[in-house]
Amino acid sequence: xxxxxxxxxxxxxxxxxxxxxxxxxxxxxxxxxxxxxxxxxxxxxxxxxxxxxxxxxxxxxxxxxxxxxxxxxxxxxxxxxxxxxxxxxxxxxxxxxxxxxxxxxxxxxxxxxxxxxxxxxxxxxxxxxxxxxxxxxxxxxxxxxxxxxxxxxxxxxxxxxxxxxxxxxxxxxxxxxxxxxxxxxxxxxxxxxxxxxxxxxxxxxxxxxxxxxxxxxxxxxxxxxxxxxxxxxxxxxxxxxxxxxxxxxxxxxxxxxxxxxxxxxxxxxxxxxxxxxxxxxxxxxxxxxxxxxxxxxxxxxxxxxxxxxxxxxxxxxxxxxxxxxxxxxxxxxxxxxxxxxxxxxxxxxxxxxxxxxxxxxxxxxxxxxxxxxxxxxxxxxxxxxxxxxxxxxxxxxxxxxxxxx
Numbered sequence: 001x002x003x004x005x006x007x008x009x010x011x012x013x014x015x016x017x018x019x020x021x022x023x024x025x026x027x028x029x030x031x032x033x034x035x036x037x038x039x040x041x042x043x044x045x046x047x048x049x050x051x052x053x054x055x056x057x058x059x060x061x062x063x064x065x066x067x068x069x070x071x072x073x074x075x076x077x078x079x080x081x082x083x084x085x086x087x088x089x090x091x092x093x094x095x096x097x098x099x100x101x102x103x104x105x106x107x108x109x110x111x112x113x114x115x116x117x118x119x120x121x122x123x124x125x126x127x128x129x130x131x132x133x134x135x136x137x138x139x140x141x142x143x144x145x146x147x148x149x150x151x152x153x154x155x156x157x158x159x160x161x162x163x164x165x166x167x168x169x170x171x172x173x174x175x176x177x178x179x180x181x182x183x184x185x186x187x188x189x190x191x192x193x194x195x196x197x198x199x200x201x202x203x204x205x206x207x208x209x210x211x212x213x214x215x216x217x218x219x220x221x222x223x224x225x226x227x228x229x230x231x232x233x234x235x236x237x238x239x240x241x242x243x244x245x246x247x248x249x250x251x252x253x254x255x256x257x258x259x260x261x262x263x264x265x266x267x268x269x270x271x272x273x274x275x276x277x278x279x280x281x282x283x284x285x286x287x288x289x290x291x292x293x294x295x296x297x298x299x300x301x302x303x304x305x306x307x308x309x310x311x312x313x314x315x316x317x318x319x320x321x322x323x324x325x326x327x328x329x330x331x332x333x334x335x336x337x338x339x340x341x342x343x344x345x346x347x348x349x350x351x352x353x354x355x356x357x358x359x360x361x362x363x364x365x366x367x368x369x370x371x372x373x374x375x376x377x378x379x380x381x382x383x384x385x386x387x388x389x390x391x392x393x394x395x396x397x398x399x400x401x402x403x404x405x
Contacts, residue, residue, distance in 0.1 A: 025132020
């Protein structure tokens, strides 16, 4: 699929008609960028998918209201403070972020989305929030995509962005995205922040359907630590500037766009896993031969979220016993005598019989690579699924033990 798209510079400002900025408002003690603004110069179709955490932050609740009409024009983001579980005051502060941004951009408040990320349970310092918004509006530019990608980071070690171009009909369409996420990553819905922009012309209902499908095959297939956050969302703005015939049916043009969206979302999802807190290895878990897609997914997630499996990967110990433990703990019915396990194409367990002893040199060198593939075949059906995760290292404990202090 990669050869269908030309990767281009610019991130979220690569599509026509988009500006962005990333500035320092003073929220973070480190003095790093903490306020990002994404702006379409014309009204855009909007879609969004949000965390299913029952303690969702006020930004999530407000955005669910503001995307109902299918139109938006700006997204304001602060990092360093999640403004989650902060009650009525927190919700009022979120509304004030939206209203203040709308006023500065001469928009209706319903045209502005908002996101916050960082420490849960602390109130926003609104003077700093407004300082950041003032600076972000003043700094809006066509080259501001990279700064915006930096400004949404928390424990990330690097920014995550991608832009591509592709043809829809006779027109060249551009699609860009940025994301943040490093810890508290568990799908449903994607435990991170992601913002996508495109100049394609598309019906808002179809845009929502495309985003949901793309997320289900990308962000909802990643996990770092099995914890689902309170603020997570992915949104997309589509302003129609590419000039293609507006997509109103699930036709060939729709499928071209959907595949491109999956490509960008999958790339950003993989980058989140690669930058998992303290991660040293990128791990793909694939489960084959399941009796349903749901069962394949459930087992893959069980393996990917197993702390014993993840620490074994960090310690470079290909202990298939931990993998078989996770398979059995999933609750999915199976026939142990038919289960096969491979790591990096080396067979460890075949039809329920171990193949390689724990002490062999082959197993000792099996996990040296930074990319690991765990493959399980249940040999019970035709369904398969993949989940992406990372190892669990000493550094993860250090980062999260000291996160608030």
